[in-house]
Amino acid sequence: MDPFIITAILGIGALAGLIGAMLGLGGGVFMIIFFILALNIPAHQAVALSLLAVIASSSMGGSVYVRDKMTNVKLAMSLETCTVTGAVLGAFVALLMPVTFILVILGCVLFYASFMMLRGKRSEETTSVKDGRLSICGEFYDATKKCDVKYTTVRMKMGLFVSLVAGWVSGIVGIGGGVIMVPIMNLIMKIPMKASAATSNFMVGVTAAASAFIYFNKGLVDLYMAVPTVIGVMIGAYIGTRVMVRVESLSLRRLLGVVLTFFGFVLLLKAGGILVW
Amino acid sequence: MVSIEVVLSWVLRTGVMAGAVLMAIGLFAGANVIWLGVFILALTPLLRVTIAGLLFLSQKDVKYFIIALYVISVLVIGILIKF
Numbered sequence A: 001m002d003p004f005i006i007t008a009i010l011g012i013g014a015l016a017g018l019i020g021a022m023l024g025l026g027g028g029v030f031m032i033i034f035f036i037l038a039l040n041i042p043a044h045q046a047v048a049l050s051l052l053a054v055i056a057s058s059s060m061g062g063s064v065y066v067r068d069k070m071t072n073v074k075l076a077m078s079l080e081t082c083t084v085t086g087a088v089l090g091a092f093v094a095l096l097m098p099v100t101f102i103l104v105i106l107g108c109v110l111f112y113a114s115f116m117m118l119r120g121k122r123s124e125e126t127t128s129v130k131d132g133r134l135s136i137c138g139e140f141y142d143a144t145k146k147c148d149v150k151y152t153t154v155r156m157k158m159g160l161f162v163s164l165v166a167g168w169v170s171g172i173v174g175i176g177g178g179v180i181m182v183p184i185m186n187l188i189m190k191i192p193m194k195a196s197a198a199t200s201n202f203m204v205g206v207t208a209a210a211s212a213f214i215y216f217n218k219g220l221v222d223l224y225m226a227v228p229t230v231i232g233v234m235i236g237a238y239i240g241t242r243v244m245v246r247v248e249s250l251s252l253r254r255l256l257g258v259v260l261t262f263f264g265f266v267l268l269l270k271a272g273g274i275l276v277w
Numbered sequence B: 001m002v003s004i005e006v007v008l009s010w011v012l013r014t015g016v017m018a019g020a021v022l023m024a025i026g027l028f029a030g031a032n033v034i035w036l037g038v039f040i041l042a043l044t045p046l047l048r049v050t051i052a053g054l055l056f057l058s059q060k061d062v063k064y065f066i067i068a069l070y071v072i073s074v075l076v077i078g079i080l081i082k083f
Helices: A003-023 A028-038 A043-067 A073-096 A099-119 A156-173 A178-188 A193-216 A223-244 A250-271 B004-029 B031-058 B062-080
Strands: A137-142 A147-152
Touching (some): A003 A028, A003 A043, A003 A178, A003 A193, A003 A223, A028 A043, A028 A099, A028 A178, A028 A250, A043 A099, A043 A156, A043 A193, A073 A156, A073 B004, A073 B031, A099 A178, A099 A250, A137 A193, A156 A178, A156 A193, A193 B031, A223 B004, A223 B031, B004 B031, B031 B062
């Protein structure tokens, strides 16, 4: 394979892993855009590679966050029941649907993610009051504020429903579902941003794995492209976990909001056959 | 006693490293080795949920053991199903 392409995949992978680990997204959303728009890989194969990137990023980033006790393991496992179910269903839907369908769903996800990022809203409001028996408590050490933060999740039923949708979308477009989960966990379920990002990062690997084998079994993974993808993402994710505990990422969010809106438009134009290359 | 977090962190890191190293070796040793690396990497999340489930069981936390069992079964369905 062309050494230029290998280097490009490594570089974009590292960037995707870095941003993904910082914001709890897993990085799949950047990989899938790169594979489809820059490398022109057929959508189903791009999804397979992207899912692999998400597993690598989530495992690498997750291993750091969980050790630092940023991750809420019980919350992650509870929401995973819905994300994996959605992910298996999503993979089947994706394999039955034409490529245009995948591009349109991805375009919509990008607009949703940009909207959430550009609003720049985040909740640091926490509660200790249980909201029904599904509520889960959590606690972590915030290195920026230099204090322990305690929280209790609210609206778990809503969270479980969104998890199902996020898993379904992840199975179709190979993103792990972090871009959908993080804003909901933070704004609706009242989980502090850093705990939301760390917990989401932990979850996306399992969500991606639930649909990954369905794509692999169809022979949709390009092994030689998988290697630089995984290695790049792993390195980026490791660095990202080291950075996230120290910085507030509001300006990064704004920048990403603009970038993702742009790619959302490009994808829809490609899906509509208006842009062809 | 070692906490759940430390064990899971170790499982995740070992799985992803083992997978990535095999994939890199496979560039020189051939596609079968890359495939083995991909396989190990993609099984890491399943291993993580399985070990978490066993740890919950050892703490007699039945609720989370059942939750883990459910996630494991869906993952296994995803692995075995031919479509």
